[in-house]
Amino acid sequence: MADTEAFDFVCGELEARTSLDRLAARGTVRIALKQAGLDSRSATPEQMAVVVEKLLTTELTNRGIADAASLCSQIAQKARRLQSSASASAETPDAVFRRLGG
């Protein structure tokens, strides 16, 4: 399964707006996603936005990125405007177990 559009978008923004290269940007976002219990192959735009706001800021600050809070706030706003991709809305364990509760 491929990474979601929301994940690729956030990584692309980081790559374009910071000194991080592609590998470092994607690795940093993956670390933040792991801390949130999420996966790059199923993260929705809303989930990505929350991770960017609440977890990515610290990760970027630790990597010496200046004004990480403001940058993350801007990226999160843009991420929220994305549409959920097909892979993000696929049958995740969450979706199945939510439905099975009735």
Place this chain on the structure above:
Amino acid sequence: MLDALLLLSTVAFIAAGGVVGWRLLRLAQRTRQLTDFIVGFMLFDLSAVAYPLVLWGGLGNLPIERARWVYIAGAFAMAIGWAGVFVFTVRVFRPGVAWARGLAAFGIALLAYGFVAGARFDLQASDASAFTSPQNPVFWQQGAAILAYGWTGLEGLRCFLQARKRLALGLADPLVVNRFLLWAWSGVFALICIAPSFVIGLSGGDLLRHTGARFATAVAGFAFAIATQLAFLPPAAYRRWVSGGAAVSA
């Protein structure tokens, strides 16, 4: 005393699995989702069909000619139900993952072997006590079931740990998080129900002589019934308690 506990546990296991399984089958009828059907069928089949048939056939109250067919029908229903556990685990927790497909295929092959070899053994048995003897290859079905429940329990635990992190960020429903944990526990309890009989049977022992193993089986049967009920048919008070607890932690 222990016999009464085992009887109560058996009734609770059959009732909870049957009711919850039926409810999930009705849900599958509405949602038209194969996954919902698999979990509903598996619970209903194992609790309300397979287990009663195996008990009925193995009790020794029926003429051997009828008992063996009842027992074989029960073993078939068990194999189908436990295959459902493998299929559900792959579809929900590891879709498209090669090693998971391989593990499920191995488990289902073991179930098929246990059923076919077991049925041939049962057809030659002279009395019902042979059905549960350690020489009966149907025991391999239990081995496959231990693998299925252990695996699905671990997957449930993994999802619970991930979902708990999402809950802290407001990205998960506390009831769903709790349902993952209950699924993991139900896997553990089902495993405890089966493992003593499998291990004692393999070592040539007799489960009826092991008080500790029978007690563990009875308690685990009760616990499985409770975990399944709370996961898929929770009372309103339990829902409030789970949601309230999450709100307090948040």
